[in-house]
Amino acid sequence: MEIKNINVVKIGGNVIDDPTALADFVRIFSSLKGPKILVHGGGKEATRLSNEMGIETTMIEGRRVTDRATLDIVTMTYAGLINKRIVAMLQAEGCNSIGFSGADGNIIKASRRPANPIDYGFVGDIDPQNVNDSLIRILLEAEITPVVCAICHDGKGTLLNCNADSVASAIAIGSSRIAPTVLTYCFEKAGVLADVDDENSVIPLITKDNFQRLKENGTIAKGMIPKLTNALESASKGVKEVRICNAENLLSDSGTKIM
């Protein structure tokens, strides 16, 4: 099959933690025509499992500090439970998929984050150059949908916990080397909102220029800053279209476009 365009879709905890939302999403995603890749985050399962096992969860600036015990937990939860659950659901919808950590097929190699200034433990960062696009091409040509979690590896035998938005961005940049790629970040809002309490205040377009302004005037804050930074990086590195929208609106054209 000749690959003319690729859809990369990222879902997060709000979809993963809600069985009905996840089932709905899987149905919608499966109906997307053509080559596609799903990237998923973790949700609350890892924290729940940590609590049950009496392992303390330490977050610094919204990121999980990943010691050896926590690495085992996120590997089990993201690459095991959630990934296989999604793959089985996709198969039931007739969408042939294979679940991936970054180690599988060496699809994404990461570098362990330096311990200075903050030691996050087994946490990795990704250079989009280290996305294995030749493997992605083989899979998409075989009409297989990769389902990628955010556990990557360093190529030397160590798994690393990465940020799922960054994984989605790197995968989309890598896919752009194969064919024009659309990257969609699904989350719980209709898009990036000018007024966080008003779902009708979706900002239709964010560019490098207005992002700076929107940050300065406080419209965009907290978790939206790294998400938009990833989105803008993707757009600047060859991804044809980047969009942030509600998972329910995946098939429509709504939400915020990032250029």
Added chain:
Amino acid sequence: MEIKNINVVKIGGNVIDDPTALADFVRIFSSLKGPKILVHGGGKEATRLSNEMGIETTMIEGRRVTDRATLDIVTMTYAGLINKRIVAMLQAEGCNSIGFSGADGNIIKASRRPANPIDYGFVGDIDPQNVNDSLIRILLEAEITPVVCAICHDGKGTLLNCNADSVASAIAIGSSRIAPTVLTYCFEKAGVLADVDDENSVIPLITKDNFQRLKENGTIAKGMIPKLTNALESASKGVKEVRICNAENLLSDSGTKIM
């Protein structure tokens, strides 16, 4: 790459539970020339995790009863922790591998075992006809080593806990449709022993005929019976060579052959 022969190797808990043994095995396995597939069991991690989470483990005739909570635990442990750990180690040895549950790429479809006479819960059985040999061919041609755990799926969205020896047997029978296949079951002994306390008493050859005799006189008992039943089934269904040996002797010709 033209596929001339395939090695299918199965490892169990004795290798998986011992970090040094696992590292040694990964090195030996990586040095096996040509197309190869690794099937792994679970080891004690699932039981340890169940204990830590206060979930009771029920075994009937050596098989784990798999309720919903236990299914989550074995999925996390086998398809997540152990599978990804092995894949990362193989990558470090330069052996390009992808981890699989049966759901991934629909590589193995299983049927839920009937609740009568014993309800094992989410436990599946495999018909070797339901091994996806066309996917295996694509992977092996791309010089990718599938690493398969014993979590399969029913194709309707439900994961099922299967027996790893049976998975190895089914994979080997499926691979035999691609090219002549050698199946090696690695375990903690030098082979099937005539005297369980004497490592020098390896029975060199077991056939359908002497298996019956060895069962009757009590030489072969307990867990060796299903293992040899799987081995004999593989041999009768097209697998070129079946062998049981110590993981350390994978590259040699030692152990018990089954024909």
